[in-house]
Amino acid sequence: xxxxxxxxxxxxxxxxxxxxxxxxxxxxxxxxxxxxxxxxxxxxxxxxxxxxxxxxxxxxxxxxxxxxxxxxxxxxxxxxxxxxxxxxxxxxxxx
Amino acid sequence: xxxxxxxxxxxxxxxxxxxxxxxxxxxxxxxxxxxxxxxxxxxxxxxxxxxxxxxxxxxxxxxxxxxxxxxxxxxxxxxxxxxxxxxxxxxxxxxxxxxxxxxxxxxxxxxxxxxxxxxxxxxxxxxxxxxxxxxxxxxxxxxxxxxxxxxxxxxxxxxxxxxxxxxxxxxxxxxxxxxxxxxxxxxxxxxxxxxxxxxxxxxxxxxxxxxxxxxxxxxxxxxxxxxxxxxxxxx
Numbered sequence: 001x002x003x004x005x006x007x008x009x010x011x012x013x014x015x016x017x018x019x020x021x022x023x024x025x026x027x028x029x030x031x032x033x034x035x036x037x038x039x040x041x042x043x044x045x046x047x048x049x050x051x052x053x054x055x056x057x058x059x060x061x062x063x064x065x066x067x068x069x070x071x072x073x074x075x076x077x078x079x080x081x082x083x084x085x086x087x088x089x090x091x092x093x094x095x
Numbered sequence: 096x097x098x099x100x101x102x103x104x105x106x107x108x109x110x111x112x113x114x115x116x117x118x119x120x121x122x123x124x125x126x127x128x129x130x131x132x133x134x135x136x137x138x139x140x141x142x143x144x145x146x147x148x149x150x151x152x153x154x155x156x157x158x159x160x161x162x163x164x165x166x167x168x169x170x171x172x173x174x175x176x177x178x179x180x181x182x183x184x185x186x187x188x189x190x191x192x193x194x195x196x197x198x199x200x201x202x203x204x205x206x207x208x209x210x211x212x213x214x215x216x217x218x219x220x221x222x223x224x225x226x227x228x229x230x231x232x233x234x235x236x237x238x239x240x241x242x243x244x245x246x247x248x249x250x251x252x253x254x255x256x257x258x259x260x261x262x263x264x265x266x267x268x269x270x271x272x273x274x275x276x277x278x279x280x281x282x283x284x285x286x287x288x289x290x291x292x293x294x295x296x297x298x299x300x301x302x303x304x305x306x307x308x309x310x311x312x313x314x315x316x317x318x319x320x321x322x323x324x325x326x327x328x329x330x
Contacts (some may be wrong), residue, residue, distance in 0.1 A: 006135070027137050030242060037235055038137035041144055 008057040009035040011042075013049035021053050029054075098326050101162070101170045108215070109160045110177065113167070114303055115206075116156035117178035118268070120168060121311070122199060123149030124318055125186055134189060141235060145196070148228040152221065159217035169322040173312050174305035179267035183302075183311040187260075190243050190253035195261055197236035201280045202268040204229040209272070237284045244288025251289065258285070259293050266298025 006028040012021035024043050029035035035054040044052065063071060079085050088095060103109065126146035133139035157164035181199060186192045207229055210222035243254040269277045285292050301307070321328060 028135060029137065033238055034242070037141065037238060040231075041141040041235075042137055045140070045144065 006030050009039070009054040010057050010060060011035075011039040012053040012055070013039075013043055014051040014053075015049055017050065021051065024048075026057060027054070098170060098323050100172050100175065101166050103162060103167075103171075103175065109162075112156050112160050112218075114177040114179075114271075116153045116160075116167070117176045118182050118199070118203075119149045119156065120153035121176070121178045121314065122182040122196075123147070123153060124314060125182065125184075126192070126196070128186055129192065142192075145232050145235070148225075148232070152225045152228070155221045155224075159221065165322065169319045173307050173315060176305060176307065176311060176315075177303050178307075178311075179264070180299055180302040180308055181261060181264035181268055183308055183314055184261075184264070185310055187257065188253055190250065191257040191260070193236050193239045193243060194254060194257040196232060197240050197284065198261055198265055198281065199268055200229055200232035200236055202265070202272055202277050204233050205272040205276055205280070233280070240284060240290075241288045244285070244290040254288065255290050258290055262293035263297060263299050267300055267302055270303075 008026050009029055009032075010026050011024050013024050014021045027035055027038040027042055029038045032054065036052060039052050039054050043049070075081070103113075105113070123146045126142055126149060129142040130139065130146070133142055153168070154164050157167045160167070179199075181195060184191075184195065204226065207222045207226035210218050211226060213219045213222065240254060243250040245251070265277075282292055
């Protein structure tokens with residue numbers, strides 16, 4: 001089928017109550033109802049989920065790979081943002 | 096054929112189970128013929144899922160007869176099959192496959208819903224599982240039929256042709272349900288699909304008595320060749 005008639009949809013599955021929907025892949029479908037069915041047929045064949053989301057792929061705003069240095073590298077030197085950076089006094093016990 | 100066919104003592108209970116099981120097996124086999132040929136990966140999996148649901152229903156129904164399921168599937172000749180003729184018709188194009196799946200599933204779903212309260216415990220248990228599967232088959236086929244009917248000139252023409260060809264075969268599948276209830280499910284979908292509902296007219300029959308179209312023999316030849324040629328083959 002022509003790409004223009006069946007655009008791409010991103011599929012998110014929630015495995016259990018209390019968990020977040022997780023991205024599992026994508027499907028081609030003509031519209032939202034058909035995308036939901038395709039997602040069900042392709043990604044929940046082995047009891048993977050209790051809930052499905054489909055989102056038009058073109059609705060997702062993605063970061064530019066060439067911005068990776070600017071966006072993500074500065075965080076590499078901020079080890080104090082990790083909880084393991086701090087020593088917890090013995091008296092505190094388990095946090 | 097290297098093996099002889101089995102003979103079955105068809106009590107009314109066994110006969111009614113065979114009718115349901117053969118409908119499921121033959122339509123399941125036809126649906127499985129799309130494997131490797133479906134228009135998209137998504138539809139390939141959807142049709143394979145549906146075929147597996149149907150063959151699973153057939154297995155459960157065969158097991159409830161007391162006969163070996165493999166013997167029932169592989170060691171009967173066409174006149175011993177009790178399926179409705181609509182199940183054995185060749186797949187045709189995608190519109191024909193979808194239109195048939197919709198018309199048959201709409202009847203099956205009504206039947207399974209009623210059978211959930213059956214006094215036969217085997218039938219009631221199978222119905223509880225089959226109804227959920229069949230409800231999805233109805234939805235999947237209906238959504239496609241709406242899009243084919245209300246799609247391009249070409250898809251509309253093919254969907255209407257399929258519907259017109261299939262309509263005389265729907266008498267057998269609604270014999271065990273209320274046809275008015277079935278029409279109440281089918282008509283709104285046809286309307287949304289902008290397809291003309293064929294007139295209620297003469298209906299094909301014979302499948303339940305074993306009088307089949309020429310197509311069933313060819314289907315069974317392909318389905319049965321391996322166990323008939325190599326009895327007891329396992330892998």
